[in-house]
Amino acid sequence: MTDNIAAADAATDKHAQFQRLFLTGASGYVGRNLIRHFTARNIAVTALVRNDAAARLVRSLGATAVTADILDGNLAANMAGCDSLIHAAADTDHGPATAKQRRVNEDGTRAVMDAARKAGIKKVIHLSTESVLATGKPIINADETTPLPRKPAGGYSRTKAAAERLALATSTQDMPVVVLRPRFIWGRDDTTALPALVQAVQSGKFAWIGGGTYLTSTTHIGNLCTAVELALGKGRGGEVYFISDGEPVPFRQMVSALVETQGLTVPDKTVPRGVVRIVAAIGDLLGAMSRGKIIPPLTLQAYATSAVEVSFTIGKAQRELGYAPVISREEGLAELRAAQH
Template identity: 30%
Template sequence: MARILVTGASGFIGHKVAGQLASAGHTVIATGRDHSRLPQADAHLRAITADLADDALDALLEGCEVVVHSAALSSPWGRAEEFQRANVLATQRLLEHALRHKVRRFIHIGSPSIYFRFRDQYGVEEAFDPPARWITDYARTKWESECEVLAACARGLPALILRPRAVYGEGDRAILPRLLAVAARGWFPMIGGGRALVDVTHIDNLVGLIEHCVDADVPTDGRAYNVSNGAPVQVSHLLDTLFSALELDVKRVPVPRVPALLLAGLAERVALLRPGRPEPRLSRYGVGVLGYAQTLDISRARCELGYDPNPDLEASLARYAQWWRTHGRA
């Protein structure tokens, strides 16, 4: 059993990873900025509140063999300097300390948001050239954090990068809740008629892969791996399945992509002029995610990591619906 530092443990992915690794018998140091959302401490898990961009990190990494770095500021909207601090500076500092403490494996949670384009994309592979202009600072800084991992790897840190697409499941307070918040008004805009084909990732598939990568004989030369359920789904079917599981009567309203993008651009400009620059209800990125196809080629993860996901969308959304009725609005 290993001693493992899990960052972002007050968030959805990190919380689940820390709990599973502790249940498996590993000694887990679970850290995050929100103490109230950290996992409950037990014989195998110690919860420590910390800001990776500012606080001392030696105590967190002392004796750790593995780091699972899931901490990030994840949002389609926000200030560039906040994303830079949380996603790049924090990663830089963590990598430097991981090198100093001779960590034997660094598992970095990246993001396929880096692939985003205003066009349909099918079977996207891991090879990547950054765009001349990024649609969000989140995507830009997640790519820059990957570059930091590669630089540390070149200095001798064994590392790999996982890029999970749209992670959902019990405990999710971002992906599906955003969709449900839109549906709460009784209708849902079906961008492009909901025909876009997209990938999603159930949390159990991702956590199982991370647990496997802790000790398995896998490449640690800094290469990246796409992660999903391995079963692309049309946006319309995803929403139909979600609304049906929650017994919601939501009217679907078809909206062409181009007018939706124009309205989103206007909403963003208005938001930038308002005090505090609040996130607009409609953003170009949000329109693009629901309106343009993006599917991932996960053959590298299948072949090199032994990844074998469970693709059952209906069953996983039924479990989510059951959780949401009891805990989702808390």
């Protein structure tokens, strides 16, 4: 633990010039943890939220709340006085593509970057995802030179890839923009993946796809927060960095361990990957034919996230950012178990 604190303190020293941070997506899982992380280091955080409940939440965490829409024309005024920006807001729905998702992920990113430029922001961290590479086929040991696919898995992958391009296109010497790509974010205070897994197990709907033996990269929320901090100090403008917990692990091993921290046991039920792939294709077809009126049980976007290997290397982040995981999987799992008592 002492080593973890020392690493975090060193990261803080590297970006001491950034003392007022503007954060989008502030009340979400990642946003809440970023607020905790930076306010603990005496960094003032101004948090963009959409409603009063979210405003109360971020204030309770030590941030200053600004209630506005991401497409609000006054966004630059709300950023006034801040020297850095973390853009974490996104529509992460893995269902059929929607106009709303495009507006949030693409138009929203364009609006945020434009506001940052007008407000005189000195450094931007854009939080992306490994899903920009997703097609439904395995992603094996990818790195930052792996090209974006011409035919992404679905609306989430497509709009997040577009958001990446928009963010990187705004990077200048005066306002460098750095992109981070985490995968399978997990850990304390998880209101996304873990609750969904627990609900699936409790409802009897959980099944392993093809046995679940394929590898996955993962990113503990604490490791992501540390990577963001390091990227503020050392990230090069116009560059992309993969972030993870280190070596990938079997998907089944990771998911089983997560669910077991909640006092549950994952069943052995398995469905053939080919069957699931067909169901996903039908889901996409129904969603497209109904123009979003039919919400299918599975899409290729969801399949690409959980049914095939998704692994990548973090060598670039290690070399250029000095990144190394500060929380091991074992420590993160122990933290989740302790939270149950």
